[in-house]
Amino acid sequence: MIRVRWLPSFAAALMLLVPPGVAGAQTRIGEVDTTFKLIGRNDRVVVDRYDDPRVNGVSCYVSRAETGGVAGSLGLATDPNRYSIACRATGPVTLPEGGLPKNEIVFGEKMSVFFKEIRVTRLYDPEKRVIVYLVWSTISMGTGGAAFNSVTAVPIDAR
Helix, strand or coil: CCCCCHHHHHHHHHHHCCCCCCCCCEEEEEEEECCCCCCCCCEEEEEEEECCCCCCEEEEEEEEEEEHHHHHCCCCCCCCCCCEEEEEEEEEEEEECCCCCCCCEEEEECCCCCEEEEEEEEECCCCEEEEEEEEEEEECCCCCCCCEEEEEEEEEEHH
16 A cells, blocks of 8 residues: 555645635535536536625525546546626625624635635625625636636625
């Protein structure tokens, strides 16, 4: 049996790259296969739900592409930067006692072995009493520096 002694240290080092305070709780709602792959799982689009950890009554649904094949099945593929987000009031929307910062990363998930991460940032517009959620990636490959993104908004008085 071959032992790889450096792997646990390498994995621990990668964990330090995730920003503090980023929630990781998600619920997989479903997935749809898009491209057949003879070996490994198919390419697919997945939909995950993230509940805002600081704003009660708001859930965000993020769709994204996942690469299949051998590399995708082993977790070695880099998924495309294609996202969509829809956040909704799923109960009474209540702000925390101290209010909200104007800009805060609320969700994050690793999307590749190394550095790519999908993030959802919450922006607060107190004048209109609206919470805006923006989905984006930490790596914007092939886009000339402008990351693909998607935005949605939830009024605080919604239900």
